Amino acid sequence: MLIPPLLRESPRFRRFWLGQTVSFVGDQVSLIALPLVAVLVLDATAAQMGYLVAAALTPNLLFSLPAGAWADRRARKRQTMIATDVGRALILGSIPVAYAFDALTFPHMLIVAFLIGTLTVLFHVSYSAFYPALVPRDRLVEGGSIMHGSRALSYVVGPSVGGLLVQAISAPVTLVLDACSYIVSALFLKTVDVEEPAAEAPGDGHVVAGVRWVFGSPIIRAALGATATINFFNFVFAALFILYATTELDVAPGTLGLVLGAAAVGGILGAVVTSRVTRWIGVGPAFALGCVLFPAPLLLVPLAQGRELVILTCLFLAEFGAGLGLMMLDISAGAIAAAVVPARLRSRVSGAYMVVNYGVRPLGALVGGALGSWIGLRETLWFATAGALLGVLWLLPSPILGLRELPEPEAALG
Numbered sequence: 115m116l117i118p119p120l121l122r123e124s125p126r127f128r129r130f131w132l133g134q135t136v137s138f139v140g141d142q143v144s145l146i147a148l149p150l151v152a153v154l155v156l157d158a159t160a161a162q163m164g165y166l167v168a169a170a171l172t173p174n175l176l177f178s179l180p181a182g183a184w185a186d187r188r189a190r191k192r193q194t195m196i197a198t199d200v201g202r203a204l205i206l207g208s209i210p211v212a213y214a215f216d217a218l219t220f221p222h223m224l225i226v227a228f229l230i231g232t233l234t235v236l237f238h239v240s241y242s243a244f245y246p247a248l249v250p251r252d253r254l255v256e257g258g259s260i261m262h263g264s265r266a267l268s269y270v271v272g273p274s275v276g277g278l279l280v281q282a283i284s285a286p287v288t289l290v291l292d293a294c295s296y297i298v299s300a301l302f303l304k305t306v307d308v309e310e311p312a313a314e315a316p317g318d319g320h321v322v323a324g325v326r327w328v329f330g331s332p333i334i335r336a337a338l339g340a341t342a343t344i345n346f347f348n349f350v351f352a353a354l355f356i357l358y359a360t361t362e363l364d365v366a367p368g369t370l371g372l373v374l375g376a377a378a379v380g381g382i383l384g385a386v387v388t389s390r391v392t393r394w395i396g397v398g399p400a401f402a403l404g405c406v407l408f409p410a411p412l413l414l415v416p417l418a419q420g421r422e423l424v425i426l427t428c429l430f431l432a433e434f435g436a437g438l439g440l441m442m443l444d445i446s447a448g449a450i451a452a453a454v455v456p457a458r459l460r461s462r463v464s465g466a467y468m469v470v471n472y473g474v475r476p477l478g479a480l481v482g483g484a485l486g487s488w489i490g491l492r493e494t495l496w497f498a499t500a501g502a503l504l505g506v507l508w509l510l511p512s513p514i515l516g517l518r519e520l521p522e523p524e525a526a527l528g
Contacts, residue, residue: 146374164483181465191244262448347497392449412502
């Protein structure tokens with residue numbers, strides 16, 4: 115049957131997957147609609163686009179460690195995830211309300227981006243402990259492929275729907291769709307009851323235990339170096355991509371959404387083939403392959419010049435290839451982390467990982483905005499795509515390239 119076995123056999127996982135799938139689509143609608151609010155409604159500059167992306171990502175740098183420690187002291191991770199979903203829906207909904215009253219400002223958007231980013235940090239550190247309690251260890255790659263397959267499908271649907279809705283009803287009103295998706299996610303999570311890891315009482319070094327463990331683990335330390343490098347340069351790229359596509363390449367928002375949505379089929383393909391690739395070459399080499407396949411196709415974006423058909427083809431191929439590589443990277447990395455990190459440390463290790471891996475993202479966005487204003491948009495995109503390819507170098511001296519199967523949990527090095 116075409117339905118994956120885990121979805122057929124586990125009603126709890128199926129309900130969880132349904133809620134997250136709806137949320138993924140809403141997130142992708144916002145991913146194109148939110149920057150278009152800044153560009154089309156508020157006439158944002160390159161520097162301001164960098165500030166907006168940085169505002170959404172700075173909470174990863176500020177709050178990941180304390181959020182991870184707080185989550186590990188709290189047994190009911192699911193309740194935390196539900197609360198963050200509801201909070202994000204209310205906060206995001208303030209943008210279309212302000213727009214309706216002609217009161218929308220750029221500082222308002224910065225505050226919304228920062229608050230949503232803060233709640234997202236809390237959601238992710240809780241998710242990192244909740245998900246392995248929901249999915250058996252021997253099915254982590256299968257579960258990851260299903261979840262990331264849904265994420266990839268959202269890359270097809272979300273930008274296409276988002277771009278068309280922006281043209282039809284305006285960018286701010288389109289954000290209502292993402293606000294509603296958070297509510298749907300919360301309602302499905304309310305039905306998913308699993309036996310979660312026991313909470314751990316705070317003690318000396320509780321907050322930094324995850325940091326010590328990450329830097330004491332040769333596997334997770336190398337994975338962090340690779341993904342953080344890729345993320346830094348990818349967000350140099352992401353801060354300017356929509357501005358470059360709409361102003362320099364003259365691509366209409368609706369056309370851009372359709373192209374990006376169609377190209378996201380690469381992500382679906384990546385989610386489908388990653389399980390097979392990990393069986394063929396091993397989970398570690400699959401991760402390394404994803405670290406190359408994700409950034410390399412994006413070189414086609416600054417190469418895009420000339421006729422509209424050529425430009426749209428370059429954008430399509432860039433996003434198709436990057437989506438395939440991203441799925442391979444994320445699925446294999448997520449399975450390795452879920453297998454190797456001790457249960458009692460999962461939220462704190464997730465927080466420590468995020469403070470670096472996500473913390474570099476606002477720095478990349480700020481660098482992207484500054485370089486875009488200084489040396490130009492196209493030149494900055496060249497710099498970003500070339501730099502991201504350096505991330506795979508972290509894996510060369512590490513044990514990751516030798517991982518054929520998922521590793522056993524490492525000792526609590528922290």
